[in-house]
Amino acid sequence: MPDYISLLTTHHNHPVSPPIAKLDNNILWYIFYLNAEMESWTTERMNPALLTLRYTSHVCRDWRSLVVESPSLWAGALNFNFLSQKRDEWRKEVVRRTGTAPLRIKSRGNHTALWAIDEFFRDFLKDNWNRLDNVDVFFGRECRVAVPGRWAILFHNPPAPSLRSFRFKWQTRPEEFYSPDFSLFMNTATSLRELSVLNMNLDLTALSVPNLRRLEITAACKTVDSFQNFALCAVVCVKNHV
Template identity: 30%
Template sequence: MQATRNISPIDVLHDDFLWRLFLEITSDVSNPSTNARAIVTVRRCSHVCRHWRSIILSSSMIWGRLVDLLYLLSRRTDDWMKEVVARSGEALLWVYGSVNYHDHRDPRNHFLSTFLQENWGRVQMMAIVDYTFQGRDRTQSLLEQQKKMWAFLHKPAPRLRWIDLRLDMRKSDDLMPQHLFADNAPLLTDFSISNTNEAYEFPTHASWIPNLCAVTFSAGIATRDVLKALKTMPRLVFLKVLHIGPTRAADYRGRTIVLPRLAELQFTGDFLTASAILQRITPSHDYCLQVSVRQTVGIPFQAPGSRKYQRYEAAVAKHVMPYLSLHPPSMVVFHADYNNTAFLSNFGDARNHRFFQISFYSPFLHTSPLVKKFSNSACFSQVKALRSRSWAACFESDRPGIISVFNAFSSLQTFSTIDPVLRSLLKEPSGTASLFPALITLHIFDPMRPGKPGTEWENPSHQSFLQLRKLQ
């Protein structure tokens, strides 16, 4: 009995369970933060006791997933890098972090180049940001060093499953091979390569394209080329489209693209490009859309109700309404910015890791067919909390449109906002008085203090808002 009492509960855990627990520490390393790096956590676990250390040191798979460039190459020597490589044995490798060849004489950079060339066939996951030229002169020596660094992209990648490269290259045609991975990457499912310096041409005809499950299209790719590429990706689950180049959707003559497995699409760009892509995609019903338009300067919209904008909203409705019917949100965020763009999302809803986001052109809100669809449907019937910390000027420019959005939340119980927003709404008392009939709690971010008697700020707007509701 005495011996049993002295045994810690953690001592009875099976070795296989402990190994899986330690392996789990390495599972989320695509964007490692500086405060919680997997290699640091694994090292600390190895110092707990001899038994744990024995399990960790004996697992080449654990160490193969800890090739953390930002951590290992920040050391004064490359001893730790060599130690991690030695402990990985012949295991598959996860290589991630950032590189910066500002000093091509640094022996650590030479080691990294050599390591990647020699072990490329073992790399299963790679996520690297190359900062070499950011804020620096593009000398010929640095260009040659960078070219040597990425030479492995010309070689077959027999074990590669996931690659995310963010580069800063000049003359990318010389550095990026026309036939990436020698057209041999049979296991690749997640693909993202972007170049901040110039457009990167997506390899639309590569043999491994039909196997992709997650893809990111970055700057400079024409919309028609995106659509052509999507036609060859029937297994696609996750799609991200960032700042796509010329729309030219009319150049695409193909049929509607059916993506039966698509679960999430993230789009950042302009309304017209979003419309061109969304009109031509048919996803699954249980699919989440995120559209973010941050800049509307120069958009070719004429009068409210523009046909081009209406086509955008019709395309968004086709994508977002089925999702909202399956996943009615309980909390929604509404934000309008100084670029005449409004955003509606359920970001922060703890019930669902995915979140939808829709962008609107603010001047058209009061005639928005999509807002009317929301008001006439039950998709927001379970929303109990609404947050809005928008620029007051946006509310001033289109109060009827903003109120029409808020009318969709008839079951709202908690409204979190700022005084300037309420002040704008109070200028439409007839519409504001009927808002949120089930409201219980009004939460004001950074509430204003009362001003001098006789001034506009004598009574804070939230007090006037409550008085207006009390009179109804």
């Protein structure tokens, strides 16, 4: 069966080139990248970036080749809310398509869907730790099937070398990140530009984040009167509760 673009190129036996077929792959790739942007959670809930990529790859052979062979597109669209609704085979295929590209991960909501793939999600983070670029995860109060300590152990590791943004909101077990022995990223994250952690006990006097630009924490964190450790930080937000 001829693909969609091929059908558009013929009309009464006369070749017709649709305007989009005149775009080179660099421009097409950028359009696909913009369509698969996860920055707005409102948009992401309605039109998951992963679903957009999947539909785009079904338009024609050329588009499929460009999308499937672009690891950075898939690596930048890892919405685990959406992946939790899919079969394990599809999740593994999405991970395969990310190749070795830096990973951008998002999951949020006051629901239990993510816990359906809790082990897969945690194993994914552990296996791909050094590729993390942007992490934005929110566990609401209804996410109760937590294994105490397992997430805290994961984030006690040194951060990924290129981790730029880490947003982690946790409501399910407040004690999970309040152990006296817990320290986020072993208190050192030199590449981090944005840090937002709610319901996590941090000692800001010990935390080394020399390139941080934005900080959001809960009031329970051990703060200091002056933020001399955050000389480059343009925005500091302290919340009383989540």
